[in-house]
Amino acid sequence: MKMNPVLLLAFVSLCVADYPDMDHHKTIYISENGPRLFLQMEQSKVISYRGGNATLPCKFHREASSGNGNSQKTRIKWTKLTADYLKETDVYVAMGVHRKSYGSYHGRTFLQGASENDASLIITDITLDDYGKYKCEVIEGLEDDTGVVTLDLQGVVYPYFPRIGRYNLNFKEAQQVCQDQDSVIASFDQLYDAWRGGLDWCNAGWLSDGSVQYPITKPREPCGGKDTVPGVRNYGYRDKDRNRYDVFCFTSNYKGRFYYLIHPTKLTYDEAVQACLKDGSQIAKVGQMYAAWKLMGYDRCDSGWLADGSVRYPISRPRRRCSPTEAAVRFVGFPDKKHKLYGVYCFRAYN
Known part of the structure; x- marks a missing residue:
């Protein structure tokens, strides 16, 4: 039986009215000949x-x-x-x-x-x-x-945890630390693409949808079991205020110059900050190092201070004494800022 379009519209509106507890509704207009x-x-x-x-x-x-x-x-x-x-x-x-x-x-x-x-x-x-x-x-x-x-x-996903150690960030803090490093908290799709590109990390981190996950390309006992299949392990959605994990950050191209500052001596953290300023730049952020390494092939076998107080160096050409088995941003740690043992990486933004 062919229903009159006006009667059909009234019927749809009546059905909606029968459910007053619905948060959202709209009148549905149905054309006799279908959408045009x-x-x-x-x-x-x-x-x-x-x-x-x-x-x-x-x-x-x-x-x-x-x-x-x-x-x-x-x-x-x-x-x-x-x-x-x-x-x-x-x-x-x-x-x-x-x-x-x-x-x-x-x-x-x-x-x-x-x-x-x-x-x-x-x-x-x-x-x-x-x-x-x-x-x-x-x-x-x-x-x-x-x-x-x-x-x-186009960009790069990287895992991050602060100086105070692993599993210390709630969701809001995770968003902030990524922002502080010239990045944003990564989405699941971005982490999945990074996993397909070889990212392997055995510590769970926040993603932008509020879930906690981590990518495994080489199954092993501490990371879900050595007999499991490779994949992105999922802890599900966690309490954004109470639960604490690491975070996966995402960054992309930048407008500027990332470089290792040639300096006659090794530097403390404060000296490193001042050295970059004297050179017309800022001490570089972790996201800027990852972007330079991944997107521009930056390679330097010198440990240097970064803005968060960590010491790292980027290797795109694996070699002995630098990173013999893989291209990676090598993490030295969060040393005492008074140690005069490292150089510094600087960043100069272009307007």
Whole structure:
């Protein structure tokens, strides 16, 4: 039996009214002939890097029976989705001649507008926080459709724990220490990609969705058992305030120069900070060393102070006495800051 569209609409609205405890609801308009407007996302993922630009594709089409539409009444809205899809952050809205970008996206987002049906979003001067999933929504009267595209960033994931030792960070502290090292807390997808690239780390760390996980490429007894398969071990979602772990951070390209400062003597930590300042730079951060090592192939067999008080050195060409078996950022530790035993790595930002 063919139901009258008006009666069908009333029926849907009645069903919604029968459940007053629902947090969110909306009236669903159902056309007798089905939807007449639909979106096409030409790519499911776009890859860029910090400081670069990206175009998130989104085009909308109308069935011939719906005519050409009215561009003045077409509303285009872009939002960023959280990992659980329960929340959205407004990014950009356009309707006719009216345009508005929101929050940290202000002044960095524009519609590509290659044709009247092009709703693709351009994001410029990309930041680490721009990584994630974006939703494109186009609305014309009672017709609407949505599509999702992921903005991925070239970069590197690394494990981190502070001077006070392992398993000492709650979730908020984990976010902050990554930020302090010119990074952000890594997502599961970023950690998974790092694991596929060979990252092996036997200490559990926070991820951006509030879960705690760690990547194992070489199964062994202390890391889930030697007879287990390689993979990303998952502790599940933990209490963000009470539970304490390490953290996995993510960083990408930077605008600046990372370098080992040639100095006639070894330095204490305070002397290292001052030496970089005297050279017109800042003492480098852990994320900057990882980015230089992973993305630029930086290689130096000299232990040097970093901003967090740790001493490390980056090896991209394994060799005897430096890192004989693998390319890695070698961790010396958190020595007494008064020890005059190390050089220093500096960073000079470009405007």
